[in-house]
Amino acid sequence: MRLNLDIDIDTHHYIKTSKSENKFGIDLDFAKRILKKKFNFVEIKGIHFHLGSQIKEVSPYIKAIEKVKEFCRKNKFQPEILDIGGGFGIPYNIEDKIQPIEEFGRKITEELKNFNLKTVILEPGRFIVGNSGVLITKVLYVKKKKGKNFIIVDAGMNDLIRPSLYESFHLIYPLCLKEGRKIKFDVVGPICETGDYLGKDREFPEGIKRGDFLVVMSAGAYGFSMSSNYNTRLRTPEVIVKDKEIKMIRKRETYSYLFEPEKI
Numbered sequence: 001m002r003l004n005l006d007i008d009i010d011t012h013h014y015i016k017t018s019k020s021e022n023k024f025g026i027d028l029d030f031a032k033r034i035l036k037k038k039f040n041f042v043e044i045k046g047i048h049f050h051l052g053s054q055i056k057e058v059s060p061y062i063k064a065i066e067k068v069k070e071f072c073r074k075n076k077f078q079p080e081i082l083d084i085g086g087g088f089g090i091p092y093n094i095e096d097k098i099q100p101i102e103e104f105g106r107k108i109t110e111e112l113k114n115f116n117l118k119t120v121i122l123e124p125g126r127f128i129v130g131n132s133g134v135l136i137t138k139v140l141y142v143k144k145k146k147g148k149n150f151i152i153v154d155a156g157m158n159d160l161i162r163p164s165l166y167e168s169f170h171l172i173y174p175l176c177l178k179e180g181r182k183i184k185f186d187v188v189g190p191i192c193e194t195g196d197y198l199g200k201d202r203e204f205p206e207g208i209k210r211g212d213f214l215v216v217m218s219a220g221a222y223g224f225s226m227s228s229n230y231n232t233r234l235r236t237p238e239v240i241v242k243d244k245e246i247k248m249i250r251k252r253e254t255y256s257y258l259f260e261p262e263k264i
């Protein structure tokens with residue numbers, strides 16, 4: 001049973017999943033009624049929760065496990081399985097403070113002692129791949145306006161939607177580091193939406209120009225997987241780098257691929 005434990009976490013409100021007003025899970029009263037029911041073909045084996053994403057400290061998990069234990073004690077239910085979901089945060093910015101994962105492990109293990117579980121399941125998503133991937137994009141145009149400068153690049157919100165959707169932060173660097181005076185730019189995509197941006201008020205060398213490449217960091221999770229063909233844009237190729245080996249694991253899309261399903 002996936003429980004909604006009504007636990008708030010310190011993250012963007014679009015990626016909180018365990019507040020009572022969120023769509024996920026069932027509340028404890030409903031779960032209690034389920035436990036009392038006799039089902040012919042269903043056996044309740046365990047409890048699941050997923051608190052949300054990009055959680056920077058272990059305390060919400062401890063609070064959640066305490067709530068689950070109390071619920072089980074009150075309802076005389078011994079689960080075999082507890083699935084504590086994912087959500088383990090990663091640093092996106094240099095100064096981001098995330099409790100070390102070992103601390104998560106130590107405190108959660110401690111809290112689970114004497115709960116007599118057979119299996120504990122974790123669902124780390126972003127934690128594994130988030131900082132393993134980058135998005136490389138080419139500068140199309142540099143636009144200097146009164147009071148605001150823009151670097152317009154060939155990747156947009158269809159390639160990496162996190163900034164537009166969650167106002168999330170990704171570090172952005174020139175692929176080849178350049179010396180020289182730095183000024184502030186917004187790094188924006190080529191799509192016809194003001195929300196189409198990758199980073200705001202970022203320092204880049206003044207001489208950055210068309211044809212240079214930028215690297216958008218931490219794009220390994222919810223980058224390509226949330227990408228789309230919005231604005232008739234072809235999705236990027238994906239390249240894997242292992243030691244000195246480089247392999248294209250997904251080729252660049254083509255217009256014939258994009259239009260193939262359209263019948264009339």
Ligand SMILES: Cc1ncc(COP(=O)(O)O)c(C=O)c1O
Pocket residue numbers: 050052053054085086087088123124125126127221
């Ligand atoms: C049920 C469930 N488990 C795990 C995850 C992974 O979350 P994250 O990548 O933040 O660890 C999600 C993400 O939405 C989820 O809905």
